[in-house]
Amino acid sequence: MELSMMLDYAGDPRRAADEAAALESAGLDAVWVAEAWGFDSPTIMGYLAARTERLKIGSAIMNVYSRTPGLIAQTAAGLDALSGGRALLGLGASGPQVVEGWHGKPYDKPLGRTRETVELCRRIWRRETIDHHGITDMPLPPERGSGLGKPLKILTRPVRPAIPVYIASLGPANVRMTAEIADGWLPTLFVPEKAAEVWGGPLAEGTAKRSPELGPLQTVAGGLLAIGDDAAAARDLARPQIALYVGGMGAVGKNFYNDLAVAYGYGEEARRIQELYLAGRARDAAAAVPDEFCELMTLCGPEGYVRERVEAFREAGVTMLNVTPVGPDPAKLIETVKSWL
Numbered sequence: 001m002e003l004s005m006m007l008d009y010a011g012d013p014r015r016a017a018d019e020a021a022a023l024e025s026a027g028l029d030a031v032w033v034a035e036a037w038g039f040d041s042p043t044i045m046g047y048l049a050a051r052t053e054r055l056k057i058g059s060a061i062m063n064v065y066s067r068t069p070g071l072i073a074q075t076a077a078g079l080d081a082l083s084g085g086r087a088l089l090g091l092g093a094s095g096p097q098v099v100e101g102w103h104g105k106p107y108d109k110p111l112g113r114t115r116e117t118v119e120l121c122r123r124i125w126r127r128e129t130i131d132h133h134g135i136t137d138m139p140l141p142p143e144r145g146s147g148l149g150k151p152l153k154i155l156t157r158p159v160r161p162a163i164p165v166y167i168a169s170l171g172p173a174n175v176r177m178t179a180e181i182a183d184g185w186l187p188t189l190f191v192p193e194k195a196a197e198v199w200g201g202p203l204a205e206g207t208a209k210r211s212p213e214l215g216p217l218q219t220v221a222g223g224l225l226a227i228g229d230d231a232a233a234a235r236d237l238a239r240p241q242i243a244l245y246v247g248g249m250g251a252v253g254k255n256f257y258n259d260l261a262v263a264y265g266y267g268e269e270a271r272r273i274q275e276l277y278l279a280g281r282a283r284d285a286a287a288a289v290p291d292e293f294c295e296l297m298t299l300c301g302p303e304g305y306v307r308e309r310v311e312a313f314r315e316a317g318v319t320m321l322n323v324t325p326v327g328p329d330p331a332k333l334i335e336t337v338k339s340w341l
Contacts, residue, residue, distance in 0.1 A: 041062060085160050091117060111174055130152060138152075139151055222318070224323070226300040232300055244277070307340055
């Protein structure tokens with residue numbers, strides 16, 4: 001099992017990137033850079049490539065609406081070149097609030113767009129000449145443009161002909177597709193004890209269609225990390241994030257994370273969290289998050305307990321433990337957990 005962390009995308013990006021780079025020597029294997037509607041991830045990933053020597057650097061996530069498949073492939077290839085083959089491409093559909101509200105694109109065909117983007121990226125990295133017509137046309141048909149477009153292949157030579165592609169997915173159809181075509185899976189709000197019940201079927205169905213060339217599906221999941229006799233209190237730091245996703249990431253009936261909380265068995269609580277959050281009562285929404293939810297998706301407590309949590313994630317199929325260290329000495333936390341893996 002590898003060890004990674006998610007970069008804090010809401011604060012100072014240089015400081016966050018420098019802190020992540022400092023954890024490289026402590027044993028951190030990878031860092032993931034979110035984008036949402038804040039700073040773009042490729043700029044920060046390029047900075048990380050210059051500041052590190054061994055860390056894998058991934059996007060978590062770039063959505064498949066705001067950039068063309070060609071640009072996504074170019075960006076990943078550029079990062080792979082700058083980092084000497086350490087890029088990880090995390091893709092996803094995001095959601096209608098971001099895609100339509102921030103990027104001004106209709107939120108249509110999320111699975112088809114994701115599948116097509118993965119296919120085109122892999123063809124581009126292999127330096128194929130692209131003549132593809134689907135959701136995206138490469139080149140654009142003459143009747144829809146100037147008529148000057150022609151099939152092209154990437155001008156530069158990628159460092160690797162296959163950059164690992166990770167897909168962020170939650171719903172059954174999307175998880176099924178992820179298990180079929182992706183190198184890795186980026187689930188959110190992952191509770192290891194409940195994962196098989198929620199996703200076991202779709203993962204098995206997708207795996208049955210998976211090409212042997214891809215190897216086993218890699219899974220990235222984890223949570224807040226704090227170790228000590230009084231570290232259990234750090235679980236409460238997960239409440240605002242859970243409330244944001246379950247309550248605020250989408251409208252009523254159109255929130256994938258709320259649906260996930262319901263599938264976990266927190267139906268009434270999920271409804272209340274959303275009701276409070278959408279009413280502007282974010283603090284009350286955070287307080288309404290079930291204690292069990294906070295505990296099961298974090299790794300906070302005495303050392304023996306945290307080791308048990310690590311094994312719970314491992315047994316649930318997690319191959320890269322993604323943690324957020326909490327406390328005055330994050331390097332010590334990374335070193336400790338890395339020694340268990």
